[in-house]
Amino acid sequence: xxxxxxxxxxxDGVINVDHGYVGDRSRFEFVPGIFALVRRxxxxxxxxxxxxxxxGIARGLFSEEDFKKLTSxxxxxxxxxxxxxxxxxxxxxxxxxxIERWRANHEWRKPRPGMLLAAANDLSLNLQASAIIGxxxxxxxxxxxxxxxxxxxxxxxxxxxxxxxxxxxxxEAEKLL
Numbered sequence: 281x282x283x284x285x286x287x288x289x290x291x292d293g294v295i296n297v298d299h300g301y302v303g304d305r306s307r308f309e310f311v312p313g314i315f316a317l318v319r320r321x322x323x324x325x326x327x328x329x330x331x332x333x334x335x336g337i338a339r340g341l342f343s344e345e346d347f348k349k350l351t352s353x354x355x356x357x358x359x360x361x362x363x364x365x366x367x368x369x370x371x372x373x374x375x376x377x378x379i380e381r382w383r384a385n386h387e388w389r390k391p392r393p394g395m396l397l398a399a400a401n402d403l404s405l406n407l408q409a410s411a412i413i414g415x416x417x418x419x420x421x422x423x424x425x426x427x428x429x430x431x432x433x434x435x436x437x438x439x440x441x442x443x444x445x446x447x448x449x450x451x452e453a454e455k456l457l
Contacts, residue, residue, distance in 0.1 A: 303342025
């Protein structure tokens with residue numbers, strides 16, 4: 281079996297503008313360039329996989345059902361744009377959750393690599409050939425811990441000791457795939 285590379289994408293701040301705990305379509309705004317990035321990634325053989333912490337569920341700001349409805353709509357928009365996502369993994373857990381069911385420091389919660397490792401197992405991915413684009417250092421830490429060699433931090437240039445390539449926009453990230 282041939283293992284394929286993935287392009288792991290954080291959701292809030294990479295796919296959509298991070299307006300803080302986005303749980304419905306009314307607050308969901310696609311980041312410019314996301315569809316072109318995913319089309320390019322697919323053309324290069326990457327499987328686009330979303331890996332997203334969703335502590336808004338644990339905090340009681342929206343339900344897991346709300347998240348699933350929003351995710352279904354989001355995936356259909358990617359399909360319409362000719363940029364289908366391979367899969368979406370989410371972690372509703374948080375160590376200080378308001379809702380006890382979701383109170384845990386779960387292995388899937390970034391900066392831990394659980395979602396990436398699960399995706400690798402489920403989708404037969406080559407993690408060393410994969411990349412991650414995130415907007416937080418926790419995304420980079422998760423990628424590094426999973427063995428990814430290509431870490432792209434969507435951020436303003438900062439003084440930090442992260443071994444990621446800092447990109448200012450998704451068009452810049454697209455050129456580095």
